Amino acid sequence: MKFYDGAAPNPRRVRIFLAEKGVEVPTERLDIPKNEARSPAFLKKNSLGAVPVLELDDGTIITESVAICRYFEELYPDPPLFGADAVERAKVEMWNRRIEIEIMTNIGAVALHTFDFFKDRVMQVPAYAEAQRETSMKKLAWLDGELADGRPYLTGDRFSVADITGMTASMIAGFVGIEIPEELSNLRRWDDRLRSRPSWDA
Amino acid sequence: MKFYDGAAPNPRRVRIFLAEKGVEVPTERLDIPKNEARSPAFLKKNSLGAVPVLELDDGTIITESVAICRYFEELYPDPPLFGADAVERAKVEMWNRRIEIEIMTNIGAVALHTFDFFKDRVMQVPAYAEAQRETSMKKLAWLDGELADGRPYLTGDRFSVADITGMTASMIAGFVGIEIPEELSNLRRWDDRLRSRPSWDA
Incomplete structure (x- = not known):
């Protein structure tokens, strides 16, 4: 098999997942800013022109980070x-x-609708980016309330792929200058716990 | 167990899923326009104030349509x-x-950002709705290309939960007046195939 990787949040979800499993997979790293994921050859693998992509030995293609993680599971x-x-x-x-719908997608929209990199990839609406920045802060407060029982991970005592999605959201938040407010202490504790994992640097 | 249902696309995904399985589950139908999913009692079950919710006999709560479907699987x-x-x-x-990210969410954004019903639920940005209407048409063309090999269902010969998500997207498209253009014949064939299933009316 071959894992097509790149410097972007979604392939990083798979990298963290593999690091947590302690598994190494033959990898080709694409240069995303150079549009290598949108070359004619790569579009034949993933018509959406994006990584991650997993290609199996028989040529089967699996795209979408969570689908790839589920296969590795x-x-x-x-x-x-x-x-x-x-x-x-x-x-x-x-x-x-x-976490994906309420947190990551809202925070990600701020990047998608303001960064030059996405100008020819999405129809940017700056007013939407502003609305999503505000919405993201409300959703962070919601998540803080959900974590008020002090459990270490989203589903309880066991770290899961949901926490990996949280790690990815946390990275995207850094890109767009969204910080967890001081008073959201439950959320901060969870975020600190995720950042302390060796897989954070995957 | 008890399934909390309501007249909305996401609970319908679960209803279709159960119909396809031939399973009946004790159900309480909430009146969504009357905000019954946002009552203090229901917010204790799902802090996001939405259906579907599945409550197990020991009190365990599962929210999110696909999570509920996966449990029934x-x-x-x-x-x-x-x-x-x-x-x-x-x-x-x-x-x-x-289907969820490229099709349903884009089409759904047209409703979320224009319908009065969502006025106090999301920060509406009408320009975003317009952008998403245009994006949706591009994505429908992309999906038509993906189905050009004539396979009956998204993953091949077998109907799956991905097609159910397609059925839901198709219903939302009707709400916002998005029709599949005549020339996207692969997509039309797939959509017709889904509409002919008895579970369409679930």
């Missing part, structure tokens, strides 16, 4: 990062989606 | 709607996310 079940039983797996899915 | 494995082996499961995840 089946190849390398330990430690379980998508949950260890039906209820835990449902909770991981629930929290991965909550 | 484990309880009722046949027919498999999340894939039958590791590669197929990865492809279902990939396509479910592609």
